[in-house]
Amino acid sequence: MSAGGGTKAIIAALLANLGIAITKFLAFLLTASSSMLAESIHSVADSGNQALLLLGGKRAKRHATPQHPFGYGRERYLYAFIVSIVLFSVGGLFALYEGIHKIQERHPIDKWQWVPVTVLVIAIILESFSLRTAIMESNHVRGNTSWVKFVRHSRAPELPVVLLEDIGALLGLVFALFGVGLTLITGDGLWDGIGTIMIGVLLVAIAVILAVETKSLLIGESATAEHVDAIAKAITAGPEAERIIHMKTLHIGPEELLVAAKIAVHHDDSADTIAHGIDTIEKRIREAVPIARVIYLEPDLFSAARAAADPTPKPVE
Structure with missing residues (x-):
């Protein structure tokens, strides 16, 4: 609003x-x-x-x-x-x-x-x-x-x-x-x-x-379901991330949203490629949800066993 x-x-x-x-x-x-x-x-x-x-x-x-x-x-x-x-x-x-x-x-x-x-x-x-x-x-x-x-x-x-x-x-x-x-x-x-x-x-x-x-x-409330879905799609829309491991959002104001996500990157990506990819993903998120003012993306390697043991709610992909 x-x-x-x-x-x-x-x-x-x-x-x-x-x-x-x-x-x-x-x-x-x-x-x-x-x-x-x-x-x-x-x-x-x-x-x-x-x-x-x-x-x-x-x-x-x-x-x-x-x-x-x-x-x-x-x-x-x-x-x-x-x-x-x-x-x-x-x-x-x-x-x-x-x-x-x-x-x-x-x-x-x-x-x-x-x-x-x-x-x-x-x-x-x-x-x-x-x-x-x-x-x-x-x-x-x-x-x-x-x-x-x-x-x-x-x-x-x-x-x-x-x-x-x-x-x-x-x-x-x-x-x-x-x-x-x-x-x-x-x-x-x-x-x-x-x-x-x-x-x-x-x-x-x-x-x-x-x-x-x-x-x-x-x-502290999370983003709306529509915004969560839009952010998840923005993260996985390109080749930079294989998937979202987990993601959390928080309204730090009515028109200010904090987004924190751990994303799975490719095993053979260089540090430069990962850094450039994160910048690209952040740009897509802000285009999809302009109120996403603060974004923290943590690159990681996906492990099925670790993901199964993680109790953090997963976004819909």
């Missing part, structure tokens, strides 16, 4: 959430609705999350140093993980607390009754535009992949995070509208509390999904 696409979606979501947060908080001050307060905090948390994603993207562009020889690309994963923590603690847990408190001390919305409904409807419209931007940017890189697989297997965290946040924001607004609407109709603040709890459960669920997915990226 290009960083530009992710940045555009993040900025669209940030602008929408800042405006929505202000209007929701004003509605809470006028009506004392717990659903509006929960949604205000939700939008503030989302705004902070988008700022974190922008910060992570900026810090990830720093050049490699002796202390961090592979660069800072994985900072984008770190900040996406922090987003899940913020969404869980600030958004979800606060909404659950506020909803339970509202049910214990329920009261109707007896002033400015039109304000929360108007604010929520406008917020739904604005969030729909933000979600539309995220969907359009995701479609540029998603291809034929399903939305579930895109969120689960994308190596770039920004668009999946923004997508889940925008979907959560829209559902949260619907839940708030449900709670506020029934409170206005029945005069019972119980529904306001129930709507708030529904928002809290939703945010906690989304935060858990984000945490699980970004934790996997932080630990």
Whole structure:
């Protein structure tokens, strides 16, 4: 995924959430609705999350140093993980607390009754535009992949995070509208509390999904199956290597891939021939998979007995 696409979606979501947060908080001050307060905090948390994603993207562009020889690309994963923590603690847990408190001390919305409904409807419209931007940017890189697989297997965290946040924001607004609407109709603040709890459960669920997915990226994930297959074909496409003995890949950033492979060379190749062959293979790999930035190829002689005893997973050839 290009960083530009992710940045555009993040900025669209940030602008929408800042405006929505202000209007929701004003509605809470006028009506004392717990659903509006929960949604205000939700939008503030989302705004902070988008700022974190922008910060992570900026810090990830720093050049490699002796202390961090592979660069800072994985900072984008770190900040996406922090987003899940913020969404869980600030958004979800606060909404659950506020909803339970509202049910214990329920009261109707007896002033400015039109304000929360108007604010929520406008917020739904604005969030729909933000979600539309995220969907359009995701479609540029998603291809034929399903939305579930895109969120689960994308190596770039920004668009999946923004997508889940925008979907959560829209559902949260619907839940708030449900709670506020029934409170206005029945005069019972119980529904306001129930709507708030529904928002809290939703945010906690989304935060858990984000945490699980970004934790996997932080630990280190291999290249996608398509990239692994393309790299394997690039290695064996010419006469330089007889076969791949074993190969490992690792994302050192969303758009940076480390490739390490032990390749079998011909028994009678000279050192000069082997060195030239490795350079040729590296060129083919970078042409096939441009994000393969760091490549280590180790020449060796193939031994069937040693290969059978090696537990390392072998690539598909």
